[in-house]
Amino acid sequence: MKTWMKWLATLMTLVMLCTTLPLAALAEEQPTEVIFYFLGEELEDDKVVLEAINEKLKEKLNCYMTVEYVPFGEVNTTYPLLLASQTRMDAIFSAYFTGYGTLAGKNAFMEMTEDMLKTYAPITWEHTPEEVWDQARVNGKLYMVPQEMIQNIQATVGIRGDLREKYGLPEIADLTSLENYMAAVAENESGIVPLLFGSMYSYLDDLLLFTPNEWAVDGNFSQICMAYDLTEEEPVPFCYLYTDEFRERCEIAYRWNQNGWISKDSLSNTNTNRENMANGKTAVMLDNAGTVNSANEDLKKNGTGEFVEIYDLSGDKSMLRYAATGGGISLPINSQHPELVLQIIDYLRNDKEMNYLVQRGIYGEDAQWYYAGETNEDGTLNENVIAAGARSQLYGGNWICWSAFRNWDYQVIESEQNSIPGYREIFYDMDSRSVNNILQSFTFDSSQYQSELATLQNVNEQYGKPLRLGFVDPATGVDEYIQMMEAAGLQTIIDAYLQQAAAYIEANK
Amino acid sequence: MKALRRFGRNLAFDFKHNKALLVMILPIAVYLIIFHYLPMCGIVIAFKQYNFAQGIFGSPWCGWNNFRFFFMSGKAWQVTRNTLLYNAAFIVVQNVLEIAAAIFLSEIAGRRFKKFTQGAMFLPNFISWVVVGAIAYNLLSYDFGFVNNVLTSLGQEKWSVYTDPQYWPGIFIFLSAWKHVGYGSIVYLAAIMGISQDIYESAALDGANEWQKIRYITLPGLQSTFIILLILAIGNIFRGNFDMFYQLVGNNGLLYNATDVIDTYVFRSLLSSYEFGMSSAIGLYQSVLCLVTLVATNLLIRRISPENALY
Structure with a gap:
């Protein structure tokens, strides 16, 4: 027998052996992989931050996130095809501009029942106002955990x-x-x-x-x-x-x-x-x-x-x-771990430390962000105002950090030195004039x-x-x-x- | 029925006597079946109201509904006509230029010059339409374009190409030729190389000059190549070159009447509606039209010069 044929035979035997091993027994101890698809491009530090997030997730929920990215420009092409081709994924970013309403009407997403949300994402369910949930309802059913965010998109x-x-x-x-x-x-x-x-x-x-x-x-x-x-x-x-x-x-x-x-x-x-x-x-x-x-x-x-x-x-x-459906997370129809996805959302969104990690990255002047040093009226540090750390450009360009996990309480504002004069005033002034409407x-x-x-x-x-x-x-x-x-x-x-x-x-x- | 029986008899004969040949055709047959015939089952999506949970085969039927949007728009005729006329123009202009270029290349004596010319003509083929679109914008843009910069510095009126549809047929025909002629001329060049030198030599002995050789030997020698390429091109005559039209025109509504082809129209209408059924329906419409023209052309050629027909 020629050498390469021997190698081939050995390799094939190995592959067969591996696939027949009792994987089920191992799976109980192994953390579960939960696959998320987000919009945006992967930046250099995203991996480092994700590792830090996953460490915590393994401890708390015995699972870890794998994140795949859909380039922003492919939101009308690759994005619906991912759903149509039933690609293996457990959660996907969705928003009105990714066609959330239309896609939900075409059964692209799994319904999130009130029971599911109450059981697996109890804090989010309590914390999110009814009108925010309402915005995410399509024909009376929920297919998204919408964002909680103050944002102005007016011209x-x-x-x-x-x-x-x-x-x-x-x-x-x-x-x-x-x-x-x-x-x-x-x-x-x-x-x-x-x-x-x-x-x-x-x-x-x-x-x-x-x-x-x-x-x-x-x-x-x-x-x-x-x-x-x-x-x-x-x-x-x-x-x-x-x-x-x-x-x-x-x-x-x-x-x-x-x-x-x-x-x-x-x-x-x-x-x-x-x-x-x-x-x-x-x-x-x-x-x-x-x-x-x-x-x-x-x-x-x-x-x-x-x-x-x-x-x-x-x-x-x-x-x-701004519409609550401007950024959120949906479950694709073939999601294998819908409960885990909801648990992850609940954890990342409502645990302060995790939310800071997800939205802002790793703390420190030589890392992604640090506190800008601006104080509240009572002299305490205003934790909602952040300054860019040395590596801030290497994290946060995608939507994992800035949208789907956003939480009102941990809202981020640019520091004075990063803002045009008047920007913050406009931001707050517009917010004070913002209203909701039934339609x-x-x-x-x-x-x-x-x-x-x-x-x-x-x-x-x-x-x-x-x-x-x-x-x-x-x-x-x-x-x-x-x-x-x-x-x-x-x-x-x-x-x-x-x-x-x-x-x-x-x-x- | 008779033909079918004959086909069966032939097949049986082949199985018995031409096993080696059948084995040789097997890989390509398998390839064709897997990648070309099986996917055709997907055509059913053109008649379905697609939804993600039930997939292509499970979604409910909807009859001819998916074709409706195309014909109710009042644009069906216009974009079909544009597609047809543009492709016809491309076929004529490019084939003439390709033949001319091939003859030119074959007649040139200097080797270096020949190589250089061929390379220079071939190069545009490798430039993607995205890049061509960007170059065109930088040349022709109203406020920032190179052409208008030159015109303004000469004290002339600016040229507003992107708001005036009349220039675009010319631009498309020019760019399409610029990009494809180098590549296409190779096929003709190969055909010219295949013409026996003996014929040229005997013509020279009889006193034929260069023009006469081209007219009476080269051109007739290219006839069958030309016809095969023509039939192949006509097989795609109802498919617009999406890359080219979209990259050059983009979302510029002022130009659509002159530049919209079926593919760009469908893309624009359905981009954000996730109606896979509708876009497939128009794909099917194009395929049927292409099939009809292809068969008709072949029939016509079989009438006129049977030895050149494709089948």
Whole structure:
């Protein structure tokens, strides 16, 4: 027999032996592997932190987490395919922007019953307010442990402060001063445009239409353009395309575009607003406060500009509290350890030491974070304000730390030195104006209307987006847009939507 | 029935007398069955209302519902036409250029120059469309593009390519040719190498000049290669090159009327709805159209020049 054949034979015998060993007997002592899938990219220190987490998990629950990552950009492709292919996993990150409502309606997730939650995640069950659970319910059933987080996603205005000072312009207080600033940039600067949108242009709707009118939109089905008055107790939704406010908003965008303030590249640019600001391409960015704050850091690091200023033009308007379904954990339909997943969530979320570890990483100035040294009014250390340690960039870029395990009580705020002046004030001010609304928890049952929704999605991309960004004259564009939407079955959906929403309010008021 | 009986008799004969040949075809047959025929069962998903718990085969049937969105949109004809016309243009332009390039390469004397030219033509084939899309954006972007920078510094009006659909058919045909001609010309070059030198020599003796040799020897010699490549290309004529169209146009609604092909339209409509059934339905629609055109073309060629037909 040749040598390689002997080797092969030995190897095969070994494999057969291994597979027939009484593994079941060993399994009782071995900690159980629980597989989590999260969004984001794995950073260098994630492994170190995960090891620290797993040590505790082995002690307390005799299990350990294995974490796999789905890149953020593949949230519409890889993510649903993982669920469809029944890949072995026990828990998966989910959020409204990963299609939580739609996927739950298609049985992609295991239902979390009240019994399960009470037994395996008792603290979380007690601690989480009923309206937060309510938001996560799809047709009355729970498929997610939602996050608990104060977060504002409404549009704020970030501008290049150095350019404003260069032209001696006043601070931005309203749309007029913003327009003056954009005009100055357009006239005098080259290589930078007043307002370049990348992939996220919906903030323009937010700035010009939704927030000034105190409207909330249904983010799960943005293609049907349904909004409601968020200050009303029992609001009646309406399609905002038919309103005068929408026309006015399109006229503003058209004026900005025709004046060369909104860049003609806004339809073809694929960067995020933050990247465009950080690359020194745009003098204004519309984004949420946290992202504007991060863009300032990036800009300084790149050396492409001096500093970013942040402004909130929403005045004293009420705004909707950020959806609890903005980040949470669901059980895939083939999860093998649903109880352990719930136990892990309960532990990581509510044990202070564990929550700090998960969200912030390892303590110490040469590690991921340390206390910023800011004090409360009574002189005690404010533990909610942290500063970045030397290795902070190597942990926390993914969503394991920042979303699904978040807990109100251990909320993290950037320290003074890491914030744009005014950022924290805006953060707290917006939070004080945040309200909940009954329709926030309403999920439209779309199962009968998939064809219409797909067609409307396309009409929005083809006719809505250019109009919203001011490429098309609203004098003809709005009517054409509405006409195309109606041809795609908008009215059918509106009728069904109104009926379902009314029934929901009736049942839940 | 008669044909079936004949097929059976032939098979029995082969089993008896051509065992070696059958064994030789076995691996590829197994491969085809496993990776091409078995997955075809998945076509049923086009007629199912897919849900994750029941999977492809367990989900409930829904008839032709999955096809509805495509035809109710009013865009079905437009995107199908775009797909067809773009592919037809690519086939014509690229084949002409490939043949020209192959003849050019075969006639060139200098070895170094020939190698260099061939390499330079081949190179774009290895550049991904993502990169081409980024290069195009950096060249043509309105506010930051190289072309507009040059135009402004010369005091000219800026050129707004990304808001004007009229330029795009030209851009696509140019880029597609730029990327594929080098690769495609190799096939023709091989066919030219296969033409016997004796024919050229006897033509030279009879006093034929270079043009006459190309016209009367090379081009007729390429005919069968051309027809096979044509049939193969037509077999995909209803499939848009998603990479190219998506990377260059992206989510730019102003250009869709001129640039939307079936694949990009379906991608955009269904990206966030998780309706695997609907996207498969359109895939099936494309396959059926492709099959029909392929069979029709082959039939036509069998009529005109039977020796060149594929089957």
